[in-house]
Amino acid sequence: MLDVGKWPIFALHSQEELKLIRQACVFGSAGNEALYATENDEVFGLGTNCSGCLGIGDTQSSTEPQRLGILCGKKIACLSYGSGPHVVAVTTEGEVYTWGHNAYSQLGNGTTNQSLVPCQISTNLLNKKVIEVACGSHHSMVLTSDGEVYTWGYNNSGQVGSGSTANQPIPRRVTSCLQNKIAINIACGQMCSVAVIENGEVYVWGYNGNGQLGLGNSANQPTPCRIAALQGIHVRRIGHRVIYWKLDIFLTNSVRDQHLECWVACGYAHTLVLTEKGMLYAWGANSYGQLGTGNRSNQSYPAPVTVDKDRCEHFRSVLNNNNDDIIEISEFSYPVFRAFLEYLYTDSISLPPEDAVGLLDLATFYRENHLKKLCQQTIKQGISEENAIALLSAAVKYEAKELEEFCFRFCINHLTVVTQTPGFAEMDHDLLKNFISKASRVGAFKN
Template sequence: MEEELPLFYGESGKPVQATPSSLKMLDVGKWPIFSLCSEEELQLIRQACVFGSAGNEVLYTTVNDEVFVLGTNCCGCLGLGDVQSTIEPRRLDSLSGKKIACLSYGSGPHIVLATTEGEVFTWGHNAYSQLGNGTTNHGLVPCHISTNLSNKQVIEVACGSYHSLVLTSDGEVFAWGYNNSGQVGSGSTANQPIPRRVTSGLQNKVVVNIACGQMCSMAVVDNGEVYVWGYNGNGQLGLGSSGNQSTPCRLALQGVRVQRVACGYAHTLVLTDEGQVYAWGANSYGQLGTGNKSNQSYPTPVVVEKDRIIEIAACHSAHTSAAKTQGGHVYMWGQCRGQSVVLPHLTHLSCTDDVFACFATPAVSWRLLSVVKKQNYSAVTKINPSDFHKCCSLDTVWLLSGRQHCLHPVCLQVRCEHFRSSLDDSEDDIVEMSEFSYPVYRAFLEYLYTDSISLPPEEAVGLLDLATFYRENRLKKLCQQTIKQGICEENAIALLSAAVKYDAQDLEEFCFRFCVNHLTVVTQTSGFAEMDHDLLKNFISKASRVGAFKN
């Protein structure tokens, strides 16, 4: 008999029942502020953001979409209608029931929040009109901001020290607040009391990502270009000078396509579509990762390791940088509890969020912490890897592409709609599955067992086929994420073809953009030469429409 793959077995070797209550709990214990919450309260948390000058304020949502806050409540930043501090969580009734998509905070602090419906709410410190409500009065309760945004769906928010940015679903950027250095991008240095679209330099651009330093702003457009504006005294705009910019200016990064940008207090990180990191700006704590403490006004490569970088992290209230590799390694550099780390340092942590909880000063969140909701059923408790190969004595024998295994049918039904329908009335002693290869089935079973996948991008294509066939939408998303993180010039056409074949539209658009951005090299690969005729025809037509072949 082949090695067996018993599913959903815990450390005791006994089956573990999968229930909605077994949802992964968000690990917030590394942030000191959460020591004020009970264990029962912590188990209900679905999203959280720690903010404030000392990390002494927090907003979190529960599994029931209720919103709670606690902390010192500086300038009414908890949104409770008063300025009283609280060591017990208080429900923020005005936002309870709304689903939060993203959240950012300033130094006052002020809060900018967007819901999944694209609405924007702001509250807190407002001395410089950073709430966008047309006044300079502190906002003690969340205020819905609709001026110039009423017909827009906001998908991303970012706050500097005292200014705010939002990004809409159609790729437009709106800004407001403090503007002493041009960080609002209006062309002047007058404060902006209400949201205004940033047009100069971005007029005909589709922005896909925004970020703010203390007094500067950044935007990444869909062709991989980066636009910067605001304060530049430490070279954080990366323009080779120290002069401020009152309107967006394109950054000169020749031959580089940027996917994401992250801003620290006065330094900037970008992540390219090939998994490389560049940094520039202030470097007094080594936050550029260059091995010294000299400021850099030009983009400088950050050497982390040979593995591809898939995530970068920084926040405007800290001098700390972090990155995560495709292999799951997390690195940090910069300010580390008062010390200076001048080169990327491999941590024992599993996510970049923990870097800011454990090492940054103050201990705040660099983004809204979130637990990914599972579809219908969630993963079971984690198990030891050695348990994966333990024998399981069951009546039903499974043939996976000719290989014999013992599996637990009840657990398969819990985790997969396909098995729930196909096994309900089955009394067969042998269940044969041969639509896919054995490695694909094995990866699928590991996903059902661990709720995660660990595959090279090319192998994830086969699993994407299975996910499409079984209508496993969460698995389909995980496969697409893996493929995106592993794309390169050599495999781009193959991955594009797979995306088209399996109707993964988001992945198809991602692969297409990558091919266009690296057109010269991609067209010289064997994959392009062997491209399906119809796909090649459609690719050339679409690429022509976006100007890929213009001189």
């Protein structure tokens, strides 16, 4: 099960409905739109839909999931959202469907007309099996099973790699120096594109105003160009692993202490790669510290990201507490995972009090006493008469003595209201018995 319950867009879904969600893509300026596929291969859209990217045939908002009949029954392998906005979906059979805005031909259907429903794109892809998709703001890119890269859409900076700056209305293979090479991984920035070749070389093209191509300059590149600074450094397709630093976090179905395979990814105007030897390199825009280089200066060459070795060892030792342990994402929410990984690298946490109980659970499991203390401090900030009993129960369950005493004192000070809450009525029998006994000892029931 994919845990999407913490996203507000799914707040009206029942637990039974949430358990059926196999894959989800949440987008929009406030995360107020979503597309998702269920275990039985039904596809739905819901949310504000002002962009028409829900693919339901209109631009009407809906708090109720709307079925995308065209895609139902097809196994969705991957979805990508471009901030243009538009959406590209790929099925396990390798079919490509697009919908949304299309002013720059980012849908690849040969027109500039908006499409409010998914339409299959077959031009130049008819006998190809697409296995991966990436979207820039107004351009799209796919990777086929035989290692070919196809692009279409907006091309003002050469982001489709055709050698010109003319928009490309249909998918065309990116050739030039990729002609006889097999690509294994692709990524898109806002107006740039990246491909990783099977021998580990990285090729880039498109907009380069922030140095996001890693070529050592800020000139746009209309055709693929190999990053010479990564010569001899092998970058490969990402595996099911986790890496975290600064503002970027990447999570997949499970976390296991194994060797990190390698990958490439693009942000809005920066690029990140992880090598087969576990080295991190970053380049491009850095005004928010997104490169993790210790400063906020843009970087036009790939720069190694130095990770604190002690912190890495701490990360490894915690996750390797038991070689058989796997942290399943279905057991914990995304904010909990993010906060856990942030703590492993920074010794601090930043998350809402309501999410800190889940983090307290993880901290207890891995015997991270310092993290438990931080969780207790955070949870205290969110206590109320309505949740005091629930927090007291959690404190007892996870042996958080400091939090337990705090919650108990809070309950005593607000005893009349707390005893009238549903939480008190549903209190565990043994906990209730101990609570009454302890409350009596401190004189809570005296007139």
